[in-house]
Structure formats: C-alpha cells, structure tokens
Amino acid sequence: MQDRQEYISQVVVTAEQMRDIEGRIFAAKMPVAALMEKVAGLIFRRIQVIIPPYPIPDQGKSRVGILVGPGHNGGDALVVARELHFRGYEVRIYSAFSKLKELTSQHLHYAQSLGIPCYQELTQLSDCDFFIDGLFGLGLEKAIANPIASTINQINNWHKPIISIDLPSGLHTDTGEVLGTAIRATYTFCLGLWKLGFLQDQALDYIGKAELIDFDIPLADVQAVLQDAPQIKRITKATALSTLPLPRPPVTHKYKEGHLLLICGSRRYAGGAILTALGARASGVGMLSIAVPESLKQLLVSHLPEALIIGCPETETGAIAHLQLPEKTDLSSFNAIACGPGLTKDATSIVEQVITSDRSLVLDADGLNILAQLGTIPTLKKRQAATVLTPHTGEFQRLFHDIADPKEDRVKAVQSAAMQTGAVVLLKGARTAISNPQGFVWINPESTPALARGGSGDVLTGLLGGLLAQAATKQIAVEDIVATAAWWHSQAGILAAQERTELGVDALTLTQYLMKVVSN
Ligand SMILES: NC(=O)C1=CN([C@@H]2O[C@H](COP(=O)(O)OP(=O)(O)OC[C@H]3O[C@@H](n4cnc5c(N)ncnc54)[C@H](OP(=O)(O)O)[C@@H]3O)[C@@H](O)[C@H]2O)[C@@H](O)CC1
Ligand SMILES: Nc1ncnc2c1ncn2[C@@H]1O[C@H](COP(=O)(O)OP(=O)(O)O)[C@@H](O)[C@H]1O
Numbered sequence: 001m002q003d004r005q006e007y008i009s010q011v012v013v014t015a016e017q018m019r020d021i022e023g024r025i026f027a028a029k030m031p032v033a034a035l036m037e038k039v040a041g042l043i044f045r046r047i048q049v050i051i052p053p054y055p056i057p058d059q060g061k062s063r064v065g066i067l068v069g070p071g072h073n074g075g076d077a078l079v080v081a082r083e084l085h086f087r088g089y090e091v092r093i094y095s096a097f098s099k100l101k102e103l104t105s106q107h108l109h110y111a112q113s114l115g116i117p118c119y120q121e122l123t124q125l126s127d128c129d130f131f132i133d134g135l136f137g138l139g140l141e142k143a144i145a146n147p148i149a150s151t152i153n154q155i156n157n158w159h160k161p162i163i164s165i166d167l168p169s170g171l172h173t174d175t176g177e178v179l180g181t182a183i184r185a186t187y188t189f190c191l192g193l194w195k196l197g198f199l200q201d202q203a204l205d206y207i208g209k210a211e212l213i214d215f216d217i218p219l220a221d222v223q224a225v226l227q228d229a230p231q232i233k234r235i236t237k238a239t240a241l242s243t244l245p246l247p248r249p250p251v252t253h254k255y256k257e258g259h260l261l262l263i264c265g266s267r268r269y270a271g272g273a274i275l276t277a278l279g280a281r282a283s284g285v286g287m288l289s290i291a292v293p294e295s296l297k298q299l300l301v302s303h304l305p306e307a308l309i310i311g312c313p314e315t316e317t318g319a320i321a322h323l324q325l326p327e328k329t330d331l332s333s334f335n336a337i338a339c340g341p342g343l344t345k346d347a348t349s350i351v352e353q354v355i356t357s358d359r360s361l362v363l364d365a366d367g368l369n370i371l372a373q374l375g376t377i378p379t380l381k382k383r384q385a386a387t388v389l390t391p392h393t394g395e396f397q398r399l400f401h402d403i404a405d406p407k408e409d410r411v412k413a414v415q416s417a418a419m420q421t422g423a424v425v426l427l428k429g430a431r432t433a434i435s436n437p438q439g440f441v442w443i444n445p446e447s448t449p450a451l452a453r454g455g456s457g458d459v460l461t462g463l464l465g466g467l468l469a470q471a472a473t474k475q476i477a478v479e480d481i482v483a484t485a486a487w488w489h490s491q492a493g494i495l496a497a498q499e500r501t502e503l504g505v506d507a508l509t510l511t512q513y514l515m516k517v518v519s520n
C-alpha cells in the first residue's frame with residue numbers, strides 16, 4: 001500500500017462516492033456527532049493559524065461571522081463557532097433557516113446557551129472581520145434562490161476573507177458549476193477527500209486557496225467504494241517524476257533514448273516551430289528531427305544546432321506540402337511523431353500521412369483543426385498505434401461538437417472524447433484534464449494563469465513528444481507520460497511566475513524553466 005498521504009492526494013471523488021464512503025463509516029458505528037466534532041476540530045485548528053484571535057496586539061478580538069445552513073455543513077460551522085468562542089474570538093452566528101437537521105439544531109442551541117449571539121439578519125454581521133461559510137456542502141443539489149441567494153451576494157460584496165467548509169456554498173460538488181449563486185471563498189477546506197468540483201475550471205474563481213483536511217477516513221472504505229482503482233486521479237509530483245526517464249542507464253546511445261519527429265511551422269508561423277522544438281529539447285530526447293517548410297530550415301538550424309532539420313517542399317502559402325524525409329528514412333525510423341503547431345490548415349496531406357503511420361502520434365493545434373475537417377472519429381479509426389490529442393477548449397469543440405460540451409463538465413467531456421476515439425485526450429485549461437480510452441482521468445491540480453499566453457501550448461507538444469519517444473522502448477502507459485508532461489509544463493510555469501511574476505512567463509522563457517523543475 002502506498003503511503004497514505006500520497007494516496008489521499010491522488011484520489012478524487014464525486015458527491016455520490018463520498019456519501020457511499022461516509023455511509024460505510026457510519027455503518028461501522030462511528031457516531032455522526034463524533035465525526036462532526038473531529039472534522040470541525042481540525043478545521044478550527046487551521047483557522048486559528050490563518051486568523052489568530054488577537055491579530056493585532058491591543059486592538060481587540062477578531063470578529064468572526066458564522067454562516068449556518070440547514071444541514072451538517074451548518075453543524076460543522078457551529079462546532080467551529082463554539083471552539084472559536086472558547087479561544088477568545090468574538091463570534092456571531094447567522095442562521096436564517098426555519099428547519100435544521102437534528103444535530104445542527106442541537107449545536108445551535110448549545111452555542112446560544114453559551115451566549116453566542118445568533119441573528120436572522122445579515123446586517124448584524126456587517127462589521128465582522130472574516131466569515132466561516134457553513135451554508136451548504138455536499139448536500140446542495142438544487143439552485144440557491146432568494147433570500148439565501150441575496151445573502152450570499154451581499155457577503156461577497158463585503159470583500160472580507162471567507163473560509164468555506166467543504167465547498168464554497170453554491171458550487172456543484174462534481175461539476176463545480178454555480179447553482180444560482182455561490183460564495184467566493186478566500187480559503188476552502190475540502191473535507192476528507194478531494195471532490196471533483198475542485199478540479200473543474202469553472203469552480204476556480206470561487207474556491208480561493210484550497211486545502212484538504214484529512215480526517216482519517218479508512219483507506220479500506222475508500223478503496224471499497226472506488227473499487228481499488230480510482231477513476232479520476234490528481235497528478236502528483238511523485239507520480240509525475242516516477243515516469244521520467246531518469247536516471248538514464250549508464251550504457252545507452254542516442255537512438256535508445258528515443259527519436260522524435262516534430263512536424264511543425266509554416267512561413268506564417270515560424271516561431272511555433274522553434275518553441276515546439278525547444279520543448280522537445282528540454283525532454284532530453286535522444287534524437288530530434290524537425291520537419292519544417294524548406295524556407296524555415298536555416299532558422300531552425302540556428303536555434304537548434306543539435307537537431308536534424310528536414311526542409312520540406314512548400315505550398316504557395318508557405319505550409320508544408322508533403323513530408324520529404326532523407327534517404328533511407330521513413331516514418332518507422334522514429335519512436336514518436338508530434339505534429340501540428342504552426343502548420344496552418346494548408347498542411348492537410350501531411351496530417352493524413354502521419355495518421356496512417358504506425359508510430360505513437362501527438363496531434364496539436366492545426367493538426368487538430370485538420371483532423372476535425374477530415375472527420376475526427378472515422379479518421380482516428382485508421383490509427384494502429386497510440387494517439388494523443390491535445391486540444392484547448394476551442395479545438396476540442398471543433399473536434400467533438402457532436403460528442404461532448406467542455407463548457408458544462410470538462411471531465412465528463414474529455415472522458416467521452418477519449419472513449420469514443422480510442423485516443424488519449426488532453427483538454428488544456430487551468431486544470432488540464434487527461435483521459436485514456438477506458439475513461440480513466442488524470443487532472444493536473446496546480447498551474448498558473450501565467451501560462452495563458454500564445455506559444456505555451458507549443459512547448460507542451462514538444463515536451464510531450466520527446467517524453468513519448470523516450471518511453472517507446474519502456475513499458476509505461478501513454479496516459480502516464482501525458483500526465484507527466486502536463487505536470488512538468490505547469491510546474492515550469494509556476495516556478496517561472498514565482499521568479500518573474502505572472503507577466504514574465506513568455507513561452508521562450510518557459511522552455512528555460514523546464515529543466516529547473518526536475519533538477520530542483
Ligand atoms: N455526512 C457526514 O457524515 C459528514 C458530513 N460533514 C459535513 O456535512 C456536509 C453534508 O451535510 P448534509 O448532507 O447535511 O448537506 P448540507 O450540504 O449541509 O446541506 C443540505 C441541506 O441543505 C438543504 N438544501 C439543499 N439545497 C438547497 C437549496 N438550494 N436551498 C435551500 N436549501 C437547500 C437540504 O434540505 P432539503 O432540500 O433536503 O430539504 C439539506 O437540509 C458536508 O459537506 C460536510 O460539511 C462532515 O461533518 C463530515 C461528516
Ligand atoms: N488560466 C490558466 N491557468 C493555467 N494554465 C493555463 C491557463 N490558460 C492556459 N493554460 C495552459 O497554457 C497552455 C496554452 O496552450 P494553447 O492554448 O495551445 O496555446 P498556444 O496554442 O498559443 O501554444 C496549455 O497548456 C494550458 O493548459
């Protein structure tokens with residue numbers, strides 16, 4: 001069994017799975033009240049660190065507003081309220097629901113008996129320094145309506161720190177969708193296991209800084225519900241590093257360390273070819289061949305003296321007309337092919353050619369746009385070897401408009417796309433999601449908006465191609481390589497942004513930070 005912390009950091013659950021896991025704990029006779037006490041105690045300890053009871057000496061107590069909903073999320077908040085009260089915070093409760101669950105109601109009575117004031121009017125909490133959001137957690141299923149919706153909007157408008165328990169109230173646990181309206185949290189303490197909604201792009205504006213509170217759910221219960229292999233996983237540093245081709249065997253040679261063919265660039269988009277190639281270079285791939293239009297050959301040679309640059313005949317518009325490989329070379333000379341950045345849509349024939357090859361293939365950018373024109377599913381049926389598609393949302397919609405909508409649920413969308421095409425699909429975004437053809441999903445849990453910049457996707461394509469070529473002789477699943485590439489790429493962005501701010505991470509700079517991630 002893996003180390004608990006590592007296992008827990010990989011697991012992602014839906015609301016239904018979480019309920020089933022909790023159901024097993026209660027069936028084993030753990031009292032609900034005891035679990036609530038334990039969970040809230042852990043939350044309280046974190047809050048004490050983030051906002052102390054007397055933040056500024058001689059300037060009075062911290063005033064905290066507790067937002068209490070009707071269910072056990074509200075119960076958690078009330079236990080936290082009681083503990084904060086005992087530790088010297090000035091606590092005020094907002095509870096406007098007429099019907100509370102039994103345990104929640106008991107905690108409310110006890111809090112009031114201690115003299116903690118409880119209001120039905122939000123205005124009574126307007127001078128609080130910060131808030132604890134215990135309105136709704138896992139149990140929210142329908143859209144929030146007035147008067148609670150306007151309460152939430154009012155609190156958001158106060159722009160005070162808000163700590164949400166389990167989820168920002170108003171978010172759908174699985175899709176991260178806003179159900180009517182939602183709390184914009186500063187911190188969210190996700191309880192027990194990561195809920196899927198935390199990894200959906202549309203939730204990120206609401207979650208703030210997310211932290212997992214591990215309350216010792218027995219792993220046997222998690223595994224029983226997830227049936228040993230979690231369907232959706234977070235990519236972690238440990239899993240990403242485990243598939244890197246490090247250390248290299250002492251006796252090896254360049255062709256044993258992978259030969260990647262990049263097909264990229266056009267007269268119009270020359271830079272994309274360079275960025276893709278620099279991403280591939282950073283992967284450590286043994287041999288790099290780069291097919292570009294003839295007129296770009298000298299440019300590529302000057303940037304990548306170690307690479308073999310293959311100048312190809314050009315269309316009138318300056319795209320690659322067809323692949324012209326050196327003598328005694330054909331596509332089977334390569335371990336992997338990455339094709340697409342900067343091609344323009346005039347490079348159709350080359351995309352058709354690589355699709356029929358029996359090499360592992362990454363398609364990106366115009367490679368994907370051409371694939372969409374050719375017909376995604378029937379064209380991919382011709383593939384004999386692994387295919388990786390790396391669309392951003394727009395490309396995804398062009399490829400899969402009749403299959404899934406990434407605007408509603410990105411994870412479901414990427415799963416459907418991979419299952420119906422037999423490809424590994426990487427859907428780019430703030431939380432990049434990857435699915436294999438069996439519907440197993442990997443999500444990159446950390447990234448930076450610094451990467452939202454032209455050319456950063458090209459770097460990923462090169463890096464991924466280089467890793468795939470190196471893995472060709474090893475028994476590593478393609479989707480694991482794809483996950484490693486996504487992790488590495490985003491960590492380089494994070495590192496670069498730390499040193500240079502989020503404005504300082506142009507794609508060329510990004511390539512220079514790739515090595516720093518793994519050498520740290
Ligand atoms: N279970 C456990 O063991 C543990 C649970 N824990 C904690 O409990 C939380 C889950 O608790 P929960 O199941 O009581 O659900 P919760 O999110 O508090 O709210 C449900 C209530 O809201 C209501 N309601 C729903 N939608 C509504 C709407 N739009 N507008 C208005 N009302 C609406 C709904 O009423 P109903 O519609 O059913 O009448 C129901 O009463 C979980 O997130 C975690 O914080 C932890 O302590 C660890 C152990
Ligand atoms: N807000 C964001 N947060 C984190 N990563 C992002 C964000 N926006 C974009 N990215 C990442 O930046 C890259 C952009 O790729 P892409 O859209 O293909 O750009 P280009 O085609 O210009 O190279 C992807 O890896 C994507 O995941």
Ligand SMILES: [K+]
Pocket residue numbers: 073133134135136137164165166167168169
């Ligand atoms: K909440």
